[in-house]
Amino acid sequence: MVTDQRVGDVVFGGRKAAFFGADHDAGIDPMKNRELQELERVLGEAVPAGLSALDPASIKKLCGALQHARKAQRAQMAAATESSLQHVPFLLRGAVKKVLGIK
Amino acid sequence: MSTLQHRAEMQRLARLLGPHTAGLTYLEAVDLATLKQLRERSTAMLYDADREALQRIANAARLLPSAIAALIAEKALGPLLCARIAGLLVVDTAIDIAKRLPPPFLAQVCLELDPRRAKAVIDGVPLARVIAVSLELARRGEFITMGRFVDILDTEVLLAVIDKLRDNGALLQIAFFAEDRVRLNRIIERLPAPRFGGIIDAALENDGELWPEALGLITELNVRWRRRFGEIALTRDADSIAHIIAISDAQQLWPALLPIADAVDNEQAVHCLHAVLRKQKPALLKRMLAAVDVHGSRMLDKLAELDWPATLRATMAAAANTRQASALR
Numbered sequence: 001m002v003t004d005q006r007v008g009d010v011v012f013g014g015r016k017a018a019f020f021g022a023d024h025d026a027g028i029d030p031m032k033n034r035e036l037q038e039l040e041r042v043l044g045e046a047v048p049a050g051l052s053a054l055d056p057a058s059i060k061k062l063c064g065a066l067q068h069a070r071k072a073q074r075a076q077m078a079a080a081t082e083s084s085l086q087h088v089p090f091l092l093r094g095a096v097k098k099v100l101g102i103k
Numbered sequence: 104m105s106t107l108q109h110r111a112e113m114q115r116l117a118r119l120l121g122p123h124t125a126g127l128t129y130l131e132a133v134d135l136a137t138l139k140q141l142r143e144r145s146t147a148m149l150y151d152a153d154r155e156a157l158q159r160i161a162n163a164a165r166l167l168p169s170a171i172a173a174l175i176a177e178k179a180l181g182p183l184l185c186a187r188i189a190g191l192l193v194v195d196t197a198i199d200i201a202k203r204l205p206p207p208f209l210a211q212v213c214l215e216l217d218p219r220r221a222k223a224v225i226d227g228v229p230l231a232r233v234i235a236v237s238l239e240l241a242r243r244g245e246f247i248t249m250g251r252f253v254d255i256l257d258t259e260v261l262l263a264v265i266d267k268l269r270d271n272g273a274l275l276q277i278a279f280f281a282e283d284r285v286r287l288n289r290i291i292e293r294l295p296a297p298r299f300g301g302i303i304d305a306a307l308e309n310d311g312e313l314w315p316e317a318l319g320l321i322t323e324l325n326v327r328w329r330r331r332f333g334e335i336a337l338t339r340d341a342d343s344i345a346h347i348i349a350i351s352d353a354q355q356l357w358p359a360l361l362p363i364a365d366a367v368d369n370e371q372a373v374h375c376l377h378a379v380l381r382k383q384k385p386a387l388l389k390r391m392l393a394a395v396d397v398h399g400s401r402m403l404d405k406l407a408e409l410d411w412p413a414t415l416r417a418t419m420a421a422a423a424n425t426r427q428a429s430a431l432r
Contacts, residue, residue, distance in 0.1 A: 066120065087174050
């Protein structure tokens with residue numbers, strides 16, 4: 001979902017880029033362009049303008065760091081959900097599992 | 104000063120993205136405002152990405168007695184997930200759980216928490232618990248995190264914490280990392296008088312290790328507090344003032360010190376500073392004078408009117424003439 005444009009946001013092709021099929025901006029190196037688009041997709045909103053000064057490899061590293069943080073959070077949630085149930089009184093386990101969406 | 108703020112912002116981002124980031128050195132050239140934007144958008148991404156699943160965990164907590172929910176929070180969820188769901192819980196439930204969690208664990212949660220997302224919960228935590236967690240964070244040296252909480256904690260709560268936090272060096276660093284300077288001015292208004300001198304003392308310890316933070320902070324305060332700190336610093340004994348001069352010169356902090364001196368309206372302070380500067384070498388005075396921008400300096404104008412030894416008279420006179428010429432252009 002594309003958020004409202006804010007001052008200083010990176011804009012592709014003179015308008016806010018959608019996640020997919022964004023217009024190529026002739027002023028930006030294609031490789032950097034791709035990495036910035038991916039960063040926007042991962043962030044879920046516009047990339048701060050100052051980051052367009054980074055080289056493509058750095059943008060890619062940043063993207064990787066964000067994706068890793070998100071995966072780590074998900075893995076932690078999955079592990080925590082399972083181990084939490086061990087502390088839940090037996091009589092309440094069914095209700096808790098239902099709320100958590102676990103079968 | 105901005106280097107310190109930049110380093111603080113990098114640290115906040117590194118903490119948010121986790122220990123696997125192995126340093127974010129590729130972001131070191133990014134400006135402060137962009138780093139802050141990146142941190143805020145990354146925070147939103149992490150909080151919102153798994154919102155449904157996090158909300159289910161928060162909903163499940165409502166089904167459990169608070170004692171069991173607290174046990175699960177500490178033994179299974181851990182600080183990161185507790186921070187993520189803090190703002191999703193029913194406020195009373197969250198407060199009840201927080202009351203049952205030990206301060207060291209809550210301190211760990213604070214490191215992961217965006218306090219703006221859990222303000223209602225934080226406001227409801229009993230004062231004694233807030234103080235205990237604050238002292239734990241201070242003990243760990245987590246001043247960047249504490250600065251974020253200064254921006255949202257109730258003023259009376261903050262003052263109660265400050266009362267218990269006797270370490271003026273810690274207080275200085277926490278204030279430096281607080282982002283809401285308007286709020287900071289209001290809190291300083293309620294600071295007991297002895298703490299002002301204590302903060303300057305702490306800043307000057309260990310060869311002025313915290314002097315850049317002190318000047319950076321004071322420069323951003325209202326003129327009333329710049330004047331207060333300036334007058335306290337410049338009405339000390341001659342050795343203390345000489346120490347301030349030496350440290351400011353060694354760390355090239357004249358551009359930060361002079362605006363604070365300019366706020367001083369106390370003749371005794373002017374004369375105390377003059378008495379110390381008279382004994383300095385011409386090279387130091389030249390460095391000080393070179394730091395004055397085109398707008399001049401009230402303090403230097405006052406000092407120029409006073410008597411100087413022959414070795415310094417020409418230097419002071421030349422600088423005064425240059426300032427006058429700039430003012431006329």
